[in-house]
Amino acid sequence: MNDLKLSPIVAGAWRLSEWQLDVPQRLAWIEGCIARGLTSFDHADIYGGYEVEALFGEALAAAPGLRERMQLVSKCGIKLSTPNRPSHAIKSYDSSAAHVRASVEASLKALHTDRLDLLLIHRPDLLLNADELARCFEQLRSEGKVLNFGVSNFTASQFALLNSRFPLLTNQLECSPLHLDPLDDGSFDQLQQLRLRPMIWSPLAGGRLFTGTDERSLAVRAVLADMRERLGGASATTLALAWLLRLPCQPIPVIGSHRLEAADEAMAATKLELSAEDWYRIWMAGAGREVA
Amino acid sequence: MNDLKLSPIVAGAWRLSEWQLDVPQRLAWIEGCIARGLTSFDHADIYGGYEVEALFGEALAAAPGLRERMQLVSKCGIKLSTPNRPSHAIKSYDSSAAHVRASVEASLKALHTDRLDLLLIHRPDLLLNADELARCFEQLRSEGKVLNFGVSNFTASQFALLNSRFPLLTNQLECSPLHLDPLDDGSFDQLQQLRLRPMIWSPLAGGRLFTGTDERSLAVRAVLADMRERLGGASATTLALAWLLRLPCQPIPVIGSHRLEAADEAMAATKLELSAEDWYRIWMAGAGREVA
Amino acid sequence: MNDLKLSPIVAGAWRLSEWQLDVPQRLAWIEGCIARGLTSFDHADIYGGYEVEALFGEALAAAPGLRERMQLVSKCGIKLSTPNRPSHAIKSYDSSAAHVRASVEASLKALHTDRLDLLLIHRPDLLLNADELARCFEQLRSEGKVLNFGVSNFTASQFALLNSRFPLLTNQLECSPLHLDPLDDGSFDQLQQLRLRPMIWSPLAGGRLFTGTDERSLAVRAVLADMRERLGGASATTLALAWLLRLPCQPIPVIGSHRLEAADEAMAATKLELSAEDWYRIWMAGAGREVA
Incomplete structure (x- = not known):
């Protein structure tokens, strides 16, 4: 990425509320x-x-100086219909300047911070007005409230549209040996062409990689198990992330575990370079076919 | 659009011959x-x-000055096999300079006018030679016979090709709550990126919106009926067109009715701005799913 | 193409080893x-x-001066798992600089030549690093070992990526009346836009055009037979290639027969310009539908 230096593996706070941690545990x-x-x-x-x-902001508030040692990424643009947002009658998307600004202000307050390092539009709103959104990004940046901007789950043409009005830093996409879409639909080609790095969500297929009983999951697991011995006992987590890190678009995986051992296994992937043959072994198992 | 100012709703003459009108009725x-x-x-x-x-030109010839108060759009490039064109052995496409020029000359003569405000290539001819066609456009424009050019039913890559040789003004596409393709296939993204406005054919799904008995038609109709009360009694036509007009690529719908009440209902859509939530309610019914 | 002048029909050596020819016969x-x-x-x-x-190089070595009268195209990037390459444990792709260079050196040696006129990356390697490969191309060209570069079987976005780093000359794609993908998926649109000519493999559908018993093969064969009389007795090979040569992206078909009569029939296609209607007759039979 341009200005922003994200860590090679990103810690996902997605499930933080499920972990039932008190403030010292969160810290x-x-x-x-x-x-x-x-x-x-x-x-x-x-x-x-x-x-x-x-919840995260409460921990930040309790530890002065902590904010300076991290980069904060957040997203907006989905409106959930929940008791917490009674004004949302249905689940829908909103990328209007008014909603994005209000969402950023709320995120800053909740996180007890004065700035986001990166803001992503969470889903491609079919009503997205690129000029209006670009002006909104411009203003949030000039105010110092958001330093960089990107998107998530955008197709290549949706990315090209918004990127033509405002330089985006990333497209956070789902990818894993069990979810190969961005390898095939032009998303990764586009990002490599623009010299941008995708962030990756569900790099372990939401756990399906470890517990899935479908044919593809079993096939990938068998290949990873077979590889483990040969590659110094690397865990399935390490191997699956090393598989992603091997891609030329230089993906940045987001992992979402409260176990710090998972962070260790993930960081081990940054030191393990798979051979092209091993990469294709895993791809073949996930794709369910040989190369052409 | 650039030079050309089309009306917010365009009157489609598609079925004019079916209406069985005499010249005063056409006028x-x-x-x-x-x-x-x-x-x-x-x-x-x-x-x-x-x-x-x-038929249209006969009316124009009968009313001097009428031509100056309207914009005329026509298309060419499809060769129908009909008794009117015995030389066409099969239905096929032809975007050669010779055919386009001959077709324009015939349209001008039939319409009793000296110029078309906009000419569209009706369908993407697989034999389309972009350089040859661009030269033909150039010449027709320099002769004052056609003032602006566009296409219809082109994919994004077909549009990009011809637009790389000659600046196009629009891509006339099918879109309605029951036909969502251009929202998904990159066509609308491309047009918004180029700051071009699509024209829209079958914005009411060819009447299926009112009479269709399939699941999607019923679902959209139910949503529109439910919305009607809340939005000042707006008709299904008004709501369906307001749904299109809400899109950031600023579509220009073509309606094809001889009833002037339909024109009233259509123009009412230009004064009705749907909320994003209402827009997604209609989209959900047409797509048959929630947002992700 | 830019620098390189390929012949209108290219002779494919794909099956040369199956033909069981001695050196004089190869010559x-x-x-x-x-x-x-x-x-x-x-x-x-x-x-x-x-x-x-x-096998080809052996013939070249036996005939001094022959190399100067031809253009040599080769490809690399697929690693077959065969007894000839015991180090390849599985079939996979490799477009690393090291592999491409080693492959070129081996091709030059085998072909008894000092240069390739055109090198193609055979299949889109998902690990393709465009910057690394572009540097490799640059170097091979500066050494005079490969004069021009292209790819084969790349999607439009894969082509755009590599072409953004190094100017490619062609994308060799499969196309025939029985394989219409590049007409629909944007590949030919992209090449025409860039003013590049595709090379075409399997222009006769690997013989299916002559012997296939599926519905589409039978339909195309019937149309070609019907056309034959009208077009001066042109053979199915001639007609199928004339169908390709009629495309505005100006394809260069590769034919793979040891019969020189096949070369005659292929070259006859360069002198036969199909009418647009005849082109669409063949297309309709292959696509299994009328134009829209």
């Missing part, structure tokens, strides 16, 4: 991530039914 | 449209088996 | 092709299980 998790090199934290306004940012 | 329809703000008229050489343009 | 085939105007020869490192280039 321990945050400090533990930073100590292991995961200095970037991934949020969204809607995580935990709009409650995760505040 | 009344044309004048009625103009009086309501539909000053742009959409034609194609092939409409009515190559007969609609002449 | 007769090569000379026969050149005499008929097929001066460009299409190779790949892997053809014949990595053996075709050497």
Whole structure:
């Protein structure tokens, strides 16, 4: 990325509210991530039914100086219909300047910070007005409230549109050996062409990689198990992330575990370069076919 | 659009020959449209088996000065196999300079006018030679016979190709709550990126919106009926067009009714701005799913 | 193409090892092709299980001056798992600089030549690093070992990526009346936009055009037979290639027969311009539908 230096693995706060941690425990998790090199934290306004940012912010408020040692990523643009947002009659998208600004202000307050390092539009709003949104980004940046901007789950043409009005830093996409879409639909080609790095959500297929009983999951697991011995006992987490890190678009995976061992296994992937043959072994298992 | 100012709703002459109108009745329809703000008229050489343009032109010839109060759009590039064109052995496409020029000359003659405000290539000819066609456009423009050029039913890559040789003004596409393709296939993204406005054909799904008995039609109709009360009694036509007009690429719908009440209902859409939530309610019914 | 002048029909050496020719017979085939105007020869490192280039090179070595009268195209990037390459544990792709360089050196040696006129990356390697590969191309060109570069079987976004780093000359794609993908997926649009000419493999659908018993094959064959009389007795090979040559992106078909009569029939296509209607007749049979 241009200005922003994200850590090679990003800590996802998605499930923070499920972990039922008190403030000292939350601080321990945050400090533990930073100590292991995961200095970037991934949020969204809607995580935990709009409650995760505040839980995280409570910890930040309790530890002066901590904010300076991390990068904060958040997202907006999805309106959930929950008791926390009674004005949302249905789940829908909103990328209007008014909603994005209001969401950023709410995120800053909840996170107890004066700035986001990176703001992503969470989903491609079909009503997205690129000129209006670009002006909104411009203003938020000039106010110092958001330093960089990107999107998530955008197609290549949606990315090209917004990027033509405002330089985006990333497209956060789902990818794993069990979810190969961005390898095939032009998304990764586009990002490599623009010299931008995707962030990756569900790099472990939401756990399906470890527990899935479908044919593809079993096939990938068998390949990873087979590889483990040969590659110094690397865990499935390490291997699956090393598989992503091998891609030429230089993806930045987001992992979402409260176990610091998972952070260790993830960071181990940054030191493990798979051979092209091993990469294709995993791809073949996930794709369910040989190369042409 | 750049030079050309089309009316916010365009009157489609597609079915003019079916309406069985005499010249005074045709004039009344044309004048009625103009009086309501539909000053742009959409034609194609092939409409009515190559007969609609002449019916319209007969009315124009009968009313001096009328031509100056309207914009004329026509299309060419489809060769129908009909008794009117015995030389066409099969239905096929032709975007050669010779065919486009001959078609324009025939349209001008039939319409009793000296110029088209906008000419569209009706369908993407797989044999389209972009350099040859661009030279043909250039010449027709320099002769004052066609003032602006566009296409219809082109994919994004077909549009990019021809637009790289000659600046196009629009891509006339099918779109309605029951036909969502251009929202998904990159067509609308491309047009917004280029700051071009699509024209829209079948914005009411060819009537299926009112009479269709399939699941999606019923679902959209139910949503529109539910919305009607809340939005001042707006008709289904008004709501469906307001749904299109809400899109950031600023579509220009073509409606094809001889009833001037339909023109009134269509123009009412230009004064009705749907909320994003209402827009997504209609989209959800048409798409058959919630947002992700 | 830019610098390189390929012959209008290219002679494919794909099956050379199957033909079981001794050196004089190989020379007769090569000379026969050149005499008929097929001066460009299409190779790949892997053809014949990595053996075709050497068979061809043996003939070249036996005929001083022959190399100057032809253009040599080869490909690399697929790693076959064969007894000839025991280090390849699985079939996979490799477009690393090291592999491409090693493959080029091996091709030059096998072909008994000091240069390739055109090198193609055979398949889109998902690990393709465009910057690394562009530097490799640059170097091979500066050394005079490869004069021009292209790809094969790349999607439009994969082509755009590599072409953004190094100017490519072609994308060799499969196309025939029975394989219409590049007409629909934007590949040919992109190449025409860039004023580049595709090379075409399997222009006769691998023989299916002559012997296939599926519905589409039968339909195309019937149309070609019907056309034959009308068009001066042109053979199915001639007609199918004339169908390709009619495309505005100006394809360059590769034919792979040891029969010099096939070369004659292919070159006859360069003198036969199909009418647009005849082109669409063949397209309709292959697509299984009328135009919209």
